[in-house]
Amino acid sequence: MTAELRHLRAFVTIAEEGTVTGASARLGIGQPALSRTLRQLEEHLGVRLVDRSTHHLDLTAEGAALLPRAASALAAAEAVLDPARLGRRPLRLGHAWSAAGERTVSLLRAWEAAHPDTALELLRIDDRSAGLAQGRVDAALLRGEPADLALLGLPLRTEWLLTEPRVAAVPDGDPLAALERVTLAELADRPIAVNTVSGTTTPRLWPEGGRPECQVEVANTDDWLAIIAAGRAVGVTVDSTAGFRPHPGVTYLPLTDAPALPLVLGWIDPPAHPLVGQLAVLARRIMSPEAGPHRV
Template sequence: MDVELRHLRAFASVARHRSFSRAAEELLITQPALSRTIAQLEGNLSVRLLDRSSRHVELTDTGAEFLVHVERVLATLDQALAVAGHRVTLRLGFSWLLPDPWAQQAVGLFEESTAATVALTRTDDPLQALRRRILDIAVVRGDFDAPRGSRTLHLFDEPRIAVCSEHSDLTRLGHLAWTDVRYWPLVVNTVSGTTGPWSWPADQRPAQIIETANYDEWLETVAANRGIGIVPEAAQRRSRHPAVRYVPLTDAPPSPVSLVHMPDARRTLIRRFLDAAVQAAASGAAPSTTH
């Protein structure tokens, strides 16, 4: 008999919900696809497992007996996968401070539901690491050129804030308007920065750009009063430097946060993390962009 695991999971879901529509939602497939899967199972077994004659889906006598064995098989399989899952690691890369508390919630949900673990890897260029298959998923801020063939999931947006040296004239201002950034030298992280000359129309860009290659160089250049910087507001809470100050930035467009992955790599594991990431973002763990 050509009975596959997908047939058993589909049947168990329909039997549990007594509904094709709710089972399709749980399995993340369309209702017609689910109906075809159940029909294939019944055809392979040459028996009718579900009675669709009433308004609600009901099990036939054979279906009820079959369900007992199917649930036992699936439970045993899930236990085996959980044991193996403890040895499975998903590699999540980032260039600078993971958004909180989203990251902690997403990792926790994923590890709890899969028994796999997440290895957090900081790298100056997470997209390059993704291209080289050093990472499974990359957390990327700002606008970027995604690797060819990759998939991108936008999670949420972060508000921006201005950063300057304690000796900068900017410290005497109560705030900085987004359109006035062009009057200040701007320090840019060219590898993984979220803000750069590309963030403004050509006629509104800062006249002087100081380029750095990573976050540490960027921070020390700002601290040395070579120019100002623009970063997500999370920096004010989590990245302390005695020689820098933070100034509110008004009318600034928010900075997007996205997950990027290759579709041909560890598909099931990645999909489970994406589900956890979206759930964490929807639960209120994402930063607010309101002021």
């Protein structure tokens, strides 16, 4: 048997829905036929992709490893086969928050100048992988150390772009807002706003014995900013957020003793778009310290 797009589509939909019943309704395919398609894919690959021992289907380790590749390949194939986009499919660049900070506009303008026939679409997706895991983007701006990015479980290739200093975000009315800079210890006695979906800050940023006892969990950057502006918490982010996401009621301050955070361009290998490699080269040039903040 030769695997086809319908096999990947069946697998990805079943994984997203969590049940054959839900996937069947979404695809408009009978359950027996959908189960048979999944089984054919498993036989072709020689591995079991879905654990059928429970009412809610769970992916096996092999299924979890295949899912991002399958979603990316399916999205790329469907875009290529869309007659309306033939020959000019945009390059989709995901980010979870702050994109590339003040260099975002420079990157977009430089791409437009170099590749006028291929749009670079910037998509904010509230997800730690910025849409890569679901095949919603071709590449993504990701923040974190290599070990942190490895936890995403994706077959990632990355291009290091720069390292960003961390800053504290505090309510305007907080006494800390009057300071020129702060330390982690000065934040520790306040509730910490933690973006559990796409953020990179956790209590582990603080040393043992000095970690915050209270955290306020949010699911996106907008809620993170609103919680801080309301005076319910303080937060930690990178300095690009201060320029890219200013907010009335929030003051950003240099954080003197927190490690800087790498910003990388990441994509799933093999890339879903033929120009990902050229984006990596251009992004590295735009982000280099010699380029300055607004070079095009």
